[in-house]
Amino acid sequence: MARLTDAERASLAFATLNSLSEKHAYMTASAALFGTLYGEASQ
DSSP, X not given: OOOOOHXXXXXXXXXXXXXXXXXXXHHHHHHHXXXXXXXXXXX
16 A cells, blocks of 8 residues: 655645635635634634
8 A cells, every 4th residue: 555755745735725726725724724614714
């Protein structure tokens, strides 16, 4: 089973967030890092 290194995971997350709109990227990052849901961090 292949596993990603920390650098590979970070690169994948960076590329994914860059493919989203600014609002969706912010909401996704906020949910992943701070556990905020439903856009509380973007209001």
